[in-house]
């Protein structure tokens with residue numbers, strides 16, 4: 661990861677874009693901007709990946725969305741807002757499944773305050789952070805047979821190899837992007853993509869899918885909690901989970917996950933730092 665300081669003057673066009681979201685007119689001095697890679701088409705740790713068209717749609721959906729830094733510092737001074745996104749293809753790099761590497765690069769701004777001075781210094785110093793994004797997709801399909809997992813199902817299991825090919829689930833047709841966050845964590849495979857599989861319109865099916873998402877969160881929380889705090893009874897954790905909203909459940913899952921990964925750091929895979937001299941903003945590699 662490479663960071664550059666943000667002393668350069670923002671182009672008029674950027675100020676105009678930021679102005680669309682800011683409640684009051686902001687001067688150059690009041691704004692801090694940086695860039696972040698939100699998500700990519702690499703297979704994630706859940707053996708799932710976004711398709712290229714899905715990433716293009718997500719790039720549009722993320723404009724205007726607020727991100728927070730570290731869940732335990734949720735004051736509004738820790739908020740940043742995305743004011744522009746770009747879908748980028750890096751032809752010089754291939755994903756593990758052989759596609760050119762693609763990602764969504766987002767530009768975000770923060771209003772400088774006394775309280776976020778340290779945070780900005782941290783960003784400029786290049787403290788590594790992981791981005792995690794939350795979004796909904798309408799379709800998930802199998803990379804081996806192409807069947808729709810939700811409506812048809814198939815006999816393949818993600819993460820298993822069939823005829824030399826790794827089965828992964830393809831996330832397609834995003835309907836909403838609802839948040840992104842930055843969490844300081846040790847290096848790991850790639851961005852923590854949080855996916856909620858709900859259709860755009862509220863329905864009994866949406867509720868069922870939300871429930872499935874909740875169960876997924878709970879299962880991963882139980883796993884991580886068990887590894888970092890084996891003395892906690894799983895029945896107790898289940899009781900706590902039952903009382904939490906999906907958002908809170910996710911926060912708790914992230915906290916335990918961070919702790920678990922601190923104990924057992926994973927190898928950092930995506931660390932290609934190409935030259936970003938043409939940019940005045942800092943950029944996170946995830």
Ligand SMILES: [Zn+2]
Pocket residue numbers: 802803804805806807814815816
């Ligand atoms: Zn299949």
